[in-house]
Amino acid sequence: xxxxxxxxxxxxxxxxxxxxxxxxxxxxxxxxxxxxxxxxxxxxxxxxxxxxxxxxxxxxxxxxxxxxxxxxxxxxxxxxxxxxxxxxxxxxxxxxxxxxxxxxxxxxxxxxxxxxxxxxxxxxxxxxxxxxxxxxxxx
Amino acid sequence: xxxxxxxxxxxxxxxxxxxxxxxxxxxxxxxxxxxxxxxxxxxxxxxxxxxxxxxxxxxxxxxxxxxxxxxxxxxxxxxxxxxxxxxxxxxxxxxxxxxxxxxxxxxxxxxxxxxxxxxxxxxxxxxxxxxxxxxxxxx
DNA sequence: GTATATTTGCAATATTGTTGCAAATTGTTT
DNA sequence: AAACAATTTGCAACAATATTGCAAATATAC
Ligand SMILES: [Mn+2]
Ligand SMILES: [Mn+2]
Ligand SMILES: [Zn+2]
Ligand SMILES: [Zn+2]
Numbered sequence: 001x002x003x004x005x006x007x008x009x010x011x012x013x014x015x016x017x018x019x020x021x022x023x024x025x026x027x028x029x030x031x032x033x034x035x036x037x038x039x040x041x042x043x044x045x046x047x048x049x050x051x052x053x054x055x056x057x058x059x060x061x062x063x064x065x066x067x068x069x070x071x072x073x074x075x076x077x078x079x080x081x082x083x084x085x086x087x088x089x090x091x092x093x094x095x096x097x098x099x100x101x102x103x104x105x106x107x108x109x110x111x112x113x114x115x116x117x118x119x120x121x122x123x124x125x126x127x128x129x130x131x132x133x134x135x136x137x138x139x
Numbered sequence: 140x141x142x143x144x145x146x147x148x149x150x151x152x153x154x155x156x157x158x159x160x161x162x163x164x165x166x167x168x169x170x171x172x173x174x175x176x177x178x179x180x181x182x183x184x185x186x187x188x189x190x191x192x193x194x195x196x197x198x199x200x201x202x203x204x205x206x207x208x209x210x211x212x213x214x215x216x217x218x219x220x221x222x223x224x225x226x227x228x229x230x231x232x233x234x235x236x237x238x239x240x241x242x243x244x245x246x247x248x249x250x251x252x253x254x255x256x257x258x259x260x261x262x263x264x265x266x267x268x269x270x271x272x273x274x275x276x277x278x
Numbered sequence: 279g280t281a282t283a284t285t286t287g288c289a290a291t292a293t294t295g296t297t298g299c300a301a302a303t304t305g306t307t308t
Numbered sequence: 309a310a311a312c313a314a315t316t317t318g319c320a321a322c323a324a325t326a327t328t329g330c331a332a333a334t335a336t337a338c
Contacts, residue, residue, distance in 0.1 A: 014335050014336065035325085049326090
């Protein structure tokens with residue numbers, strides 16, 4: 001059984017062509033994807049609405065997580081196993097390369113905890129770092 | 140001379156009614172503002188285009204900075220003095236309250252530095268934390 | 279294979295963002 | 309303070325992005 005099918009079934013989602021293709025895109029991609037990337041990179045072309053709904057379903061089920069950006073865009077990337085419906089635990093650092101424009105999940109770099117002023121009760125942290133990625137550094 | 144005028148002049152921007160009102164909104168507001176907040180909270184109503192252009196000008200001049208979000212929105216908040224045209228230094232933590240929905244600049248909480256894998260060259264960091272703010276904790 | 283539940287695409291609508299250009303406003307010069 | 313030059317604004321037209329209801333298509337359960 002392949003990974004895509006595996007993930008969908010594990011989450012009790014019915015297996016449709018759209019979900020298979022879109023999830024595949026994420027598995028194959030080395031960086032995060034925006035809605036637009038998905039619309040333009042699927043072989044079969046799905047309705048824009050289907051893409052929205054599929055992304056939403058995937059987020060709700062802990063299959064992908066969102067990465068905040070500063071350009072009226074949301075980026076999405078695969079979660080690791082520990083996430084599930086209503087339970088995201090993607091507290092790793094995200095790196096946006098100014099050169100190749102890719103956004104990479106640094107799964108092994110944990111968002112450090114910080115000390116908050118009295119009364120603040122943190123629940124989820126996100127960290128996004130811009131710079132030059134290791135690939136672009138070499139070239 | 141009031142603060143609003145002061146900031147505009149310091150940056151060599153001509154003083155117009157729109158810029159004055161919008162900058163005032165930021166100075167008076169206790170949280171970050173989205174484009175929509177600005178459009179609906181100015182007494183005089185400015186054209187949507189003017190708001191876009193004003194925000195852009197303010198960002199370019201280091202008067203306000205952007206805060207990334209995960210909902211196809213950009214939040215804006217006042218910079219401290221050290222920022223200028225092409226030079227942002229807003230590496231503080233941003234706190235989004237799940238209760239009151241406000242986004243607050245924790246100007247005194249610096250984004251901690253993290254150790255990156257070999258080859259990654261970080262330039263700018265942003266950190267956004269969701270949780271319960273101190274005001275909402277009390278009530 | 280049929281029944282039931284879920285998902286999809288379409289269409290209509292709403293919201294958000296961009297561009298060119300003429301009119302209005304601002305800062306500068308006399 | 310009037311005239312000038314430079315900048316900013318609003319409008320209009322357009323483009324891109326997002327949301328909703330609903331009927332047809334598809335997927336799973338039986
Ligand atoms: Mn990630
Ligand atoms: Mn801030
Ligand atoms: Zn790169
Ligand atoms: Zn709050």
